[in-house]
Amino acid sequence: MIASFIEKIQHAAAHQQPLAIRGSGSKDFYGGASHGTTLDVSRHAGIIDYAPSELVITARAGTPLKDIEQTLNAQNQMLAFEPPHFGENATLGGCIASGLSGPRRPYSGAVRDFVLGVNMLDGRGQQLKFGGQVMKNVAGYDVSRLMTGSLGTLGVLLDVSLKVLPLPAASLNLRFELDEKNAIEHMNKLAGQSLPLAASCWHGGLLTVRLEGTARALQTSHDKIGGEIVSDGIEFWQRLREQQAIFFQSSLPLWRLSIPSTTAPLNTISVRAEPVEAQESTHISTSSMRTDFLTKRDSSIANSQLIEWGGALRWLHSDAPASEIRSLAAAANGQATLFRGGDKNVGVFHPLPPVLLALQKRIKHTFDPHGIFNPQRMFTEF
Template sequence: MLDAFIDRIRAAHADRTPLIIQGGGSKRFYGNAGEGEVLDTRALSGVVDYQPKELVLTALAGTPLVEIEALLAENRQMLAYEPPYFGGAATLGGSIAAGLSGPRRPYAGAARDFVLGVRMIDGTSQPLRFGGQVIKNVAGYDVSRLMAGALGTLGLLTEVSLKVLPKPAAEATLQFEFDEAGAILEMNRWAGQPLPLSATAWHAGLLTVRLSGAGSAVHAAQTRLGGEPLHDAGAFWQRLRDQTTPFFDKRPLWRLALKPTAPPLDLGGIEWIEWGGAVRWLASSLPATTLRETARAAGGHATLFRGNAPADGVFAPLSPALLRLHHALKQRFDPRGIFNHGRLYPGL
């Protein structure tokens, strides 16, 4: 199976033919527009190895996330970074390449934190392997985690090994009425206390908090915090994870990653806050320069998540030093720039 991919990449390298790496296509909207022929990864499907007692799963990159999560559920385990589906047939490779994580991310870890190893094919058609299938397997620079968030610009992922976690014994979701400033204050105050937080979100005056862990810990925290229980909590967090609520239909939609303690930005748009205040989703038509400068002043950066890309791309421009590093990595893994050209940054 891999031979067909190697031959296709070898020919593209020789002819300098650009390729767009794509699995289920659920994240086509994310990043800058690509160019070239689609290299469909869905033929690379199936679980290679799963050791529930070791909390390790290895699967081919085109394996649908729904199949992986169904298998894990049989053993009351989960992908703790809660990868978003965005309503599509999301695949394991796509979730790692995009590097996007769901509501549990600040409390359990990001997608890259769970990557133990990868197999891939670089831009010269060379099969490569980094990391392994055990939790402590890396000495030196961890190249496997470099693939998380690279949007396929460094190579075609063919196999991924991940650490998985047990599902919590109990969960409860509570809601509180707060204005934006009050919600940010409370989320940060609770984050500094021994509470089993696993997700937080604020929108339109309503703060929603998820508690996960041992039954006694969840019950004690619920009694301590008060609030109103949310009975369709699973559906609420899934809608937020996959951005299927009406708020996320708005364009342009910006994702501002900030210090959690940053005060309200008062930019005038409609907002949804996640991750204890660290992510501010903003529906706004303000100029990209205004939003990026505001985010920088608040200790973070701004990404155009959905909408027409500005001239300098959807991601915040890199400093000269970081840009040189990106060019060096691209040159090492994909010297002729055939993979997802320009998807991450213009010219890469």
Template sequence: MIADNDITPILQEQVAAGIAAQESLNIVGGGSKAFYGNPANGKLLSTASHTGVIAYEPSELCITARSGTRLQDIEALLAANGQMLAFEPPCFGPESTIGGAVAAGLSGPGRAWRGAARDHVLGVRLVTGYGKTAAFGGQVMKNVAGYDISRLLSGSMGTLGLILEVSLKVLPRPATELTLTLEMPDQEAYELTTTMRRSTFPLSATCYFDGCLYLRLSGEPSHVFASHRKIGGDPLNNPDQFWMALRNQTHEFFQQYDRPLWRLSFPPATSVVSRLEGNSLIEWGGSQRWIYTNIPTNLIRNIAQKGNGHATLYRGSLPGVNPFHPLPGNLLAAQQRLKRAMDPHGIFNPGRMYKDW
């Protein structure tokens, strides 16, 4: 059962009070991503009680829910109808909310094949930095009015507005899934996944860890099993458990705390980066690299930048280091203009992404 509780007036009043007092607001859902980004500042404003599914018609492939609705409740509802959130947002605990998932913009194992979180956001309703409510986008896949604003809120970490409601595209669950394991060196794994991405194999996720390549195949049974015969490898027992652990970062790799954990993101088909020394795990056919390392920040970010990617200090902290990769001058200026336009009083999660805004 998903609780239905609309506290829009209360949330709007809290924003209005913050504007009047020029007081910063620390917007949170369930608080499960407090580790991500810079430490929060300001008076707590929680959306956790703002719950309920506003609209869901499985045939429309769309769901609209209030921001405090628990992620696991939404996914249970979708699963009961044979559907899913295809971007597989990580759920860091029962308190994780759908608004927090959109605000953080994190995507799971299938991101490279099924799209990022922002690609699945159809519309949002929010309280703006003027204390008013506004809606952008729509509730159906064909409605694209204001779509860019909806996308911009994904990954904004609550710095652009207080999300009240979000409409998301949903997809049918695959008819069949099979996970294969192949032991091989990292370069061979990279070459195989690159070849597969350019082919018709029904690939939906990859992971390379501890000398083993994991391949998830999703689709019609005939296509999946024919692909298995061509690829080879051994089927993995309990594959759902493996991918869920990877998605929610309960996999053994994410339980290390001796060094900072970096997340590097690259364009597709980026070759293996040999200068990254440390314990690592590779996803998305090589596009996402997780690594525990003490490599100097300027070096790891230069490596990422030379590969047209970026490096995020995902867990842990380093003196004077902003978790998110510095933005180039033109993009930084554009982001600052957007922040001023959406949050003219600078009250929404100031410093959460970058310390100067």
């Protein structure tokens, strides 16, 4: 099968024909539109090696995430970054290529933190291996992590080695009635304490937090911070992770704002008067700010949102122009991604500063000199 992939890549490179790398298609909605002939890698599946005692699993890119999670669960282990599936047959390759992590991310780490090594094909059809199956890699920059979140623009993933972690002994879900401002403050306060935090979410006046650890640690934490016990915690976090909660049913475009966790409620932020452009720095000086940006229509920006990751991730439904949403994110020293819906012609991801864009182009050219892999899936420039 790998030989077939190599043949198709070399043919595409020779004829300057783009390839759309695809597994199950569960992440087709994410990023720019796909272009070119589909290179289906879904049949390149199966767990290659699993060493529970070493906390390492290696699987082919087409392996369904559910198969990996079932295998780990049988050994009381898990993918600690809690990857969203967004589809029944979501694959490991799509998980790595999208770089998306679930509710546990700020407390356990992101996808890239658990990638130990990859085996891939570059734009010349050459097979490359980076990293390995060990926890410690001191050979230099971990190139394998470049593949995480690259949306298939750098190469075709063949197999991936991941660090896994033991399942928590127990979990406890607590809920607090708080408005947005107080919820943000409370999430940051909790993060500053010695608590076994594993997830947090605020929406509609309710803050829900998840604690994981020993039964004794959970009881001690509950006594310390209070809160109402939530009985449907497992279902709650799964619906949130898979965007099946009622909040995500809106027909408006869904934006993903990554900002500092201490950022105040969005409708209190002053923003740039002009549309945001790629900056050398995300810092916005007060001389370029105005306080009358939020018109009557714009004030709704903060009224349809859900907050995760201790305040660092703000999901926002809005049909406001992309320039306004991105100005809002930039004013908070953050970035805005058009996650679902809307006009992708405005650019799905936050504009890169010229220096970073040039670096991205060089990396792209190194791995994919003919520009055949998923063109414009990440940025319109390549």
